Amino acid sequence: MSRRSLHTPAPDAATLRARIDRARAAAADAATDALLIGPGSDLRYLIGQAGGSFERLSVLLVPATDSIPTLVLPALEAPGYADVPTDDLGVDVVTWVDGEDPYRIVADRLGRPGRVAVSDTMAALHVLRLRDAVAGAEQTLAGPVLRELRMCKDAAELAALRRAAEAIDRVHARMGEWLRPGRTEAEVGADITEAIVAEGHTHADFVIVGSGPNGASPHHDVSDRVIEPGDVVVVDIGGPIPEGYNSDSTRTYAVGEPAAEIAEAYAVLQRAQEAAVRTVRPGATAHEVDAAARDILTEAGLGELFIHRTGHGIGLDVHEEPYIMSGNDLPLQPGMAFSVEPGVYQAGKWGARIEDIVVVTADGVEPLNTRPHELVVLPA
Template sequence: MSSTAAAPFTADDYRARIARAAASAAEAGLAGLLVAPGPDLAHLTGYRPTADTERLTLLVVPAHGAPHLVVPALEAGDAARAPGAAALTLRPWTDADDPYAAATALLDPEGAFGISDNAWSLHLLALQRALPRTAYRGLSDVLPMLRAVKDDRELARVAAAGAAADAAYEEILRVRFAGRRESEIAADLAALLLAHGHSQVDFTVVGSGPNGADPHHEAGERVVAEGDMVVLDFGGLKDGYGSDTTRTVHVGEPTPEERRVHDTVRAAQEAGCAAVRPGAACQDVDRAARAVIEDAGYGPYFIHRTGHGIGVTTHEPPYMIEGEERPLVPGMCFSVEPGIYLPGRFGVRIEDIVAVTGTGGRRLNNTPRELAIVE
């Protein structure tokens, strides 16, 4: 069942991303960007070292000048084999060296820098001690759209991840729900994601009956029963890019109220997707979906934002929420996932990933959104 792996990104792809990042830093008035291991480093270089180490690894992208990667000497071989390494100058340091001296030699001693949100405070404080006249701002604050706009090859990977998640959903509908624990169904979902080409499963929410009213319920030992509404929210990484989709199913025939709630969420999700177009504000997507739920009398039970960006992580900017006036531009990818959660009773959520096109939005999840009946 596994799918064909995507063609690898080239050194030129990473070189172009770094150039865009440097230009964004200059536009924001920064001297440069400091990128620690994590999603930003993977996006800019293809290098994915462990983030769980005290040894300093730091990509330095000056607003004007050549990028350098400060890296422990014992990991320099791996760094040199990264697909984007040809765009960088490596600066290895040994355990006998001062890694911060290697890093600060590359920095404007009075500059302001954007730094990865996930950089260790250990490293940031050491840089501040060495260069006390420098200033630092989190990348999600100063350049929140650094990874938001995908090129065509990235879009193809997000679409392929969505298609793989769709295939997993189509198969999970054929398994038995009643009489099985949520955790067992979650394990089935995880296995299906892996079978359809995912390298990593990030979450498998299975919220049955009253557990479905908890949007981030972790699948537990509750036994699914006849008459339960069941929220299925699952995703992970395929070829380095994320999937995330939600469908809500019912074990046996639903009540008229359950159908009404599901139909309301489906209409809200349709309205949110229809609001996607270049130039619209992120908050317009939230407003469109939320208005449907409020008009149906369920406004207090829609308790989260309508959507989040997706790319090399499953949650990243932009966010579809009231107050976010940033305009949508072609290449952005994000979820549209309204929900209604009735405490102690049941919940309903429907989610697709949508890519902004030149004229509107394209859904990257395409399984039926009607209420599916399972056994």
């Protein structure tokens, strides 16, 4: 049996208790009797530990009433939660051993709820067993209940996101050490992965090195393709720092001077990304930020080459709400953190993307990534 250590920096007990209290209130506002939070980022947000997703049920019960929250754990997993200040949080801990029915434990603690909300990422193995155990209760998702809590970051969360952004910027600043003709994407990616950890992350969550035609695939990984003179290379990288908050930044590089049509298209992309960032402010909608980038690309005849949303929220997850996309009329609020990352993708030929993490401030926007946005030309 192996797993990543659960012992990572966590907020203080007062912060966590306030989050649990807000979760209670949010559940009540949503006419939900209890939240059932399994291992993952929601659990880490509420108690400071993410736990692990295994075949044995681990779940935090957060009632909407004044009843005591309960952390139900397999006995063999309990030591991994030793750092959780359960007494200070007012959380009971109930352990179970193989042969006992943990779903019945949950049902007994809940009583006769009319509606419960389970973690969005809870395994179906547990969701269906809980549905059977808590017979008669409507089962919904906890994500819509918790999203209002997690979308607007507090000062400590924003400080962690700034540290993550600074760390990934330091990696991009070193790209000239690794990105050159004759090396494969995989070789460059291995160097980047090592640097991501060296610059302050716990690990690299993703490393995209898309050279030449591979750059036209937004979620390319790395491959054995050899980088050639004249290639345009999309490098999208990120991961968590010890506090659990993530970086995510994309820059596009040219190995030697790019063709004129690529340089022209990239200049439009840069204007589009800058316009989207300028649109970010309290009260603007996610749709308006997306449109600011998309309209410029469309006017230049590049709209059909922009094939994804403009951005996604970031925090304890790399992708979380708010989603910066067409049709999302969510008004932006101070403390929201998300990417602004328009791209253009010429299938079979090349691609380019520019991505910064930004934060909505009281009167505008704070970009957390500060590397230059120009197409970086490296020696061929």
